Each structure stands twice: as structure tokens, then as C-alpha cells.
Amino acid sequence: MIEIRGVKVRAGTFEVLADGAEVVGKAVLLGPNGSGKTTLLRAVSGVIPYEGSIKIDGVEVDSARGLLTVSSNLPEIYRIAYDVAGLLEVFEDLKGVDRGEFEALMGRLGLGREVMRRPVHALSAGQWSLVRLALALSSRPKTILVDEPFENVDPARRGAVLKLLVERGESGIVATHDLDALKAMRGWDAYFMLEGRLYGPVLVDDLLASGLVRGRAGGALLTLKVGGVEYSVVKGAGVKFSEMGTVNKIYGLVE
Ligand SMILES: Nc1ncnc2c1ncn2[C@@H]1O[C@H](COP(=O)(O)OP(=O)(O)OP(=O)(O)O)[C@@H](O)[C@H]1O
Numbered sequence: 631m632i633e634i635r636g637v638k639v640r641a642g643t644f645e646v647l648a649d650g651a652e653v654v655g656k657a658v659l660l661g662p663n664g665s666g667k668t669t670l671l672r673a674v675s676g677v678i679p680y681e682g683s684i685k686i687d688g689v690e691v692d693s694a695r696g697l698l699t700v701s702s703n704l705p706e707i708y709r710i711a712y713d714v715a716g717l718l719e720v721f722e723d724l725k726g727v728d729r730g731e732f733e734a735l736m737g738r739l740g741l742g743r744e745v746m747r748r749p750v751h752a753l754s755a756g757q758w759s760l761v762r763l764a765l766a767l768s769s770r771p772k773t774i775l776v777d778e779p780f781e782n783v784d785p786a787r788r789g790a791v792l793k794l795l796v797e798r799g800e801s802g803i804v805a806t807h808d809l810d811a812l813k814a815m816r817g818w819d820a821y822f823m824l825e826g827r828l829y830g831p832v833l834v835d836d837l838l839a840s841g842l843v844r845g846r847a848g849g850a851l852l853t854l855k856v857g858g859v860e861y862s863v864v865k866g867a868g869v870k871f872s873e874m875g876t877v878n879k880i881y882g883l884v885e
Pocket residue numbers: 641642643644661662663664665666667668669670807823
């Protein structure tokens with residue numbers, strides 16, 4: 631379980647505020663570009679400082695060492711070797727990554743063996759994203775913290791990525807702006823990150839049956855604030871989340 635209480639995280643002059651999130655199982659964190667998803671995930675992963683409390687399975691993240699049962703695909707964690715084979719060796723030692731499992735995941739993600747000898751800087755953006763995901767998941771973590779797993783990944787491989795995210799980890803957070811992925815996440819909780827504020831949870835199944843309407847609506851599942859204006863997530867009304875494609879569209883819808 632991930633518990634987030636009274637949290638403030640600073641990224642330059644940007645501030646993320648998150649209070650009262652209790653993630654049991656897996657949750658999807660939805661937010662447009664620049665809304666603060668990565669900043670929150672960095673704090674939950676223990677790579678940047680925060681105020682307040684973030685606990686994973688009862689352990690305060692910033693006072694824990696190593697958190698071996700937690701894995702993330704954040705790029706800063708993987709800038710530690712020259713090529714993919716080197717990265718694998720480091721993470722075998724550091725995190726108990728299983729080589730056979732890593733190779734199996736690379737196969738499932740459509741990455742050939744030649745990728746192993748490729749320098750990290752020579753990978754395409756999509757390959758780099760898939761390699762980080764395979765490394766994160768091949769230590770068989772209990773908790774997964776995954777940032778934008780579909781970014782730069784071609785449509786043919788997106789299904790494989792989604793399947794792995796659904797299969798792996800007992801609990802965790804997957805951050806994305808991609809609403810099409812929700813259909814594979816039924817039963818998960820969804821949170822929104824908008825302008826540095828966390829809202830939620832709402833069940834993905836309910837979100838898929840809901841839309842966004844202007845103002846504070848009676849019976850709303852959630853009320854969000856965008857550009858100083860309130861919007862409500864309402865079942866069976868408004869612009870449907872299931873047809874929006876990306877959360878980035880919120881800004882186009884809400885003028
Ligand atoms: N180290 C930093 N210094 C200054 N500003 C930062 C820093 N890190 C992030 N920011 C700013 O904080 C805001 C939130 O960024 P963040 O990367 O958390 O958003 P995001 O929701 O993950 O966006 P995206 O989907 O585009 O990755 C952005 O405006 C970003 O420019």
C-alpha cells in the first residue's frame with residue numbers, strides 16, 4: 631500500500647500538493663503535460679525530497695534504504711552504465727534483477743538481442759523506455775512506480791506494455807496522459823494531477839462511464855480545478871473520458 635499524506639514537493643518554482651491518497655492495489659495517475667505527475671512519482675520513488683509523509687507498506691520513503699521491493703522506470707535511476715548489458719549487470723547486483731526474466735520481458739516487448747550491446751545513448755526514445763520498463767519489472771517488484779510507459783512506444787507494442795503493467799506488481803502507480811489505456815485498467819483507482827494538485831480516487835470503471843462538465847455538479851464523482859475554474863466528473867454526461875484520447879485535451883475543452 632502507498633500512503634500519501636500532507637505532501638508538498640518542489641520542482642524549481644513549481645509545487646505539487648498531494649493529500650490523503652491511499653493506493654491499495656494499482657492506481658493510474660492521469661494528468662496533462664507539465665501537471666506534476668513525474669514530480670510526485672520522483673518523491674514516491676525516494677529520488678527527491680518532500681515534506682509530509684509518503685509511506686510504502688508502512689515505511690517512510692525518504693528514510694528507507696534501497697526499497698528493494700519497489701521498482702520504478704524513472705530515467706535518472708538508469709543513468710549508471712554505458713550499455714544495456716552493463717545496466718543489466720548493475721541491476722542484477724543492486725536489485726536482484728533476474729537475467730532470464732529480463733530477457734523474456736525484452737522479447738515480449740519486441741526488443742531483439744542486439745539491443746543488449748547498444749550504448750544507452752544510442753537507443754531510440756522508445757527502446758530506452760521499454761528497456762527501463764523491462765529492468766524495473768524483472769526484479770519482480772511488489773510495488774511498481776511507472777512514469778509514462780507508452781511515451782514514444784509504437785502502437786504495436788503498447789498492448790504488450792499494458793499487459794505487463796496489469797500483470798506485474800501487487801500495488802503501484804502508473805502515471806500517464808493516455809486515456810485509451812484505461813480500458814485495460816478496470817478495477818484500478820484513478821487519480822488526476824492538474825496544475826500540481828492531486829484529485830481522487832475515482833474507480834476507472836466509473837471514469838470510463840463519465841464525462842467532464844463545467845461547474846460544480848450535483849452527484850459529481852470528483853470536482854477538479856483547471857485555470858481557476860471548477861469542472862465536475864459526472865457519470866453519463868459531458869465530454870466522455872473514454873473518447874478523449876489524452877488528458878491533454880482537457881485544456882482544449884475547458885475554455
Ligand atoms: N527540476 C526542475 N526545475 C524546475 N522546474 C521543474 C523541475 N522539474 C519539473 N519542473 C516543472 O514542474 C512542472 C511539473 O513537471 P512534471 O515533470 O512533474 O510534469 P508531468 O505531469 O510529469 O509532465 P509530462 O507529462 O510532460 O512529463 C513543469 O512545469 C516542469 O517544467
